Amino acid sequence: MGLGLSANGQTLDGKWTAAWRVLDNGESDHLYLDLHQTGAEITGAATTIGHRYQVTGDITGNHFKLALSKGGSERAIAGDLIGTQLHLTFEKAELVAFPAKPGDENPGYERISPPALKDLPYNGLAKTPPMGWNSWNAFENHVDDKMVRAIADAMVTSGMRDAGYVYVNIDDTWEGVRDAHGNLGSNNKFPDMKALADYIHSKGLKFGIYSSPGPRTCAEYPGSYGHEEQDARTYAAWGVDLLKYDWCGARMIYGNDDLQAVYQKMGEALLKTGRPIAYSLCEYGNGRVDTWGAKVGANLWRTTGDIHDSWTSMIANITKQIPTAAGPGHWNDPDMLEIGNGHMTDDEYRTHMSLWALTAAPLLAGNDIRTMTQAIKEILMNREVIAVDQDALGKQAVPVKMGDLDLWAKPLADGSVAVGVVNMGASESVATIRMSDLGLGGEVKSARDLWAHTNVEFRSGAYAARIPSHGVLMLRVSATK
Numbered sequence: 001m002g003l004g005l006s007a008n009g010q011t012l013d014g015k016w017t018a019a020w021r022v023l024d025n026g027e028s029d030h031l032y033l034d035l036h037q038t039g040a041e042i043t044g045a046a047t048t049i050g051h052r053y054q055v056t057g058d059i060t061g062n063h064f065k066l067a068l069s070k071g072g073s074e075r076a077i078a079g080d081l082i083g084t085q086l087h088l089t090f091e092k093a094e095l096v097a098f099p100a101k102p103g104d105e106n107p108g109y110e111r112i113s114p115p116a117l118k119d120l121p122y123n124g125l126a127k128t129p130p131m132g133w134n135s136w137n138a139f140e141n142h143v144d145d146k147m148v149r150a151i152a153d154a155m156v157t158s159g160m161r162d163a164g165y166v167y168v169n170i171d172d173t174w175e176g177v178r179d180a181h182g183n184l185g186s187n188n189k190f191p192d193m194k195a196l197a198d199y200i201h202s203k204g205l206k207f208g209i210y211s212s213p214g215p216r217t218c219a220e221y222p223g224s225y226g227h228e229e230q231d232a233r234t235y236a237a238w239g240v241d242l243l244k245y246d247w248c249g250a251r252m253i254y255g256n257d258d259l260q261a262v263y264q265k266m267g268e269a270l271l272k273t274g275r276p277i278a279y280s281l282c283e284y285g286n287g288r289v290d291t292w293g294a295k296v297g298a299n300l301w302r303t304t305g306d307i308h309d310s311w312t313s314m315i316a317n318i319t320k321q322i323p324t325a326a327g328p329g330h331w332n333d334p335d336m337l338e339i340g341n342g343h344m345t346d347d348e349y350r351t352h353m354s355l356w357a358l359t360a361a362p363l364l365a366g367n368d369i370r371t372m373t374q375a376i377k378e379i380l381m382n383r384e385v386i387a388v389d390q391d392a393l394g395k396q397a398v399p400v401k402m403g404d405l406d407l408w409a410k411p412l413a414d415g416s417v418a419v420g421v422v423n424m425g426a427s428e429s430v431a432t433i434r435m436s437d438l439g440l441g442g443e444v445k446s447a448r449d450l451w452a453h454t455n456v457e458f459r460s461g462a463y464a465a466r467i468p469s470h471g472v473l474m475l476r477v478s479a480t481k
């Protein structure tokens with residue numbers, strides 16, 4: 001037993017397969033394990049249809065624990081060896097794995113050499129940070145044509161479109177399967193993408209879609225690997241206005257050294273369609289994407305891993321945004337908004353909105369636009385804060401620490417400065433903002449509180465206000481020099 005043998009002398013050594021799930025495009029996904037057991041230690045590999053992991057773990061008696069890793073994305077498996085079966089939990093599902101037969105393996109992929117590097121021309125889009133809505137944060141795979149049309153309607157009736165939120169972006173899980181000619185269609189959730197795009201356009205909105213440079217997306221649907229030009233042509237024919245291109249499944253083939261060339265390939269394919277399609281990279285900020293994103297024709301690129309609807313996650317993402325620089329046409333993206341998804345306070349959501357605006361981040365709402373409270377509407381559609389985000393100068397604020405208070409100052413095109421003071425502490429605090437903190441000299445010409453929507457007065461070159469825990473004070477200040 002101590003050597004990892006189960007009661008009947010079985011070990012985990014060998015190849016195992018377990019049926020896992022059926023994707024929304026009808027494809028079956030299974031977990032395949034190739035394990036080696038030495039004493040109680042286990043090593044090996046695990047695959048699903050779209051991911052490949054290294055495995056380490058151990059077994060005590062019949063019970064085993066495995067850690068699956070693939071460059072930063074960890075999964076865990078726990079289970080029991082019962083006779084010749086593994087009873088295990090994976091991704092919250094209870095699975096039974098059986099000894100695998102030849103042919104049970106998940107598909108392998110030949111490496112296609114990415115193109116030689118060159119600088120692609122700017123597509124002329126996204127002169128200010130893109131604004132819109134994306135399906136992932138609130139809905140994940142629970143997205144379909146009917147819901148996206150209802151969201152498009154709500155973008156108009158709620159006032160979101162007129163506040164500047166124009167993209168309606170379908171994230172992962174829309175994909176069908178490729179036909180005999182390699183053309184990728186949508187799955188049953190989206191019976192007619194062209195008709196949906198036409199509907200979105202008829203509302204004065206733009207249509208965004210999602211894919212991966214890998215053979216599979218993050219949610220394991222078919223990606224654009226080896227079909228880049230073909231997929232770009234499909235998107236153009238549907239009327240797509242933005243592509244989010246998510247690295248995930250490309251990890252099965254490429255390393256970080258290949259990022260730029262692989263992203264360049266789709267950048268070039270999009271340009272070749274002749275349709276203006278904004279290009280949004282999602283590779284979690286690896287390989288200093290801010291230094292080459294513009295060269296591959298991208299308009300925005302993620303600087304971080306996935307955001308979650310929590311204060312800690314939101315602050316962690318904006319913190320990772322700090323060392324990067326951006327400007328018109330080319331934006332750093334600390335991920336989509338969580339405002340309105342229910343797990344932060346309204347003060348925290350105001351801070352979220354303010355920080356995204358101060359760092360000139362894309363404003364992609366990630367909530368259910370159909371059911372927003374008045375408070376959430378006022379946060380997402382605060383036009384004075386949106387104007388800071390959309391400022392033509394496109395500068396990104398960096399914070400200065402003042403104890404529990406972080407001061408973020410963003411120079412604006414008209415010579416004024418937007419400033420946000422965030423109370424990172426657990427209790428209310430008084431913030432004092434001085435003209436010198438803002439790099440402004442002379443006298444204050446105007447100062448406005450962008451959340452209270454009132455003018456405020458600087459006295460002796462300073463303004464003081466109380467800020468609740470995790471709250472924000474945001475001003476726009478202009479001076480005589």
Ligand code: GLA
Nearest residue numbers: 136171172218219246282306
């Ligand atoms: C990754 C991305 C997310 C989302 C999902 C979809 O995790 O970072 O924003 O697109 O994939 O599967």
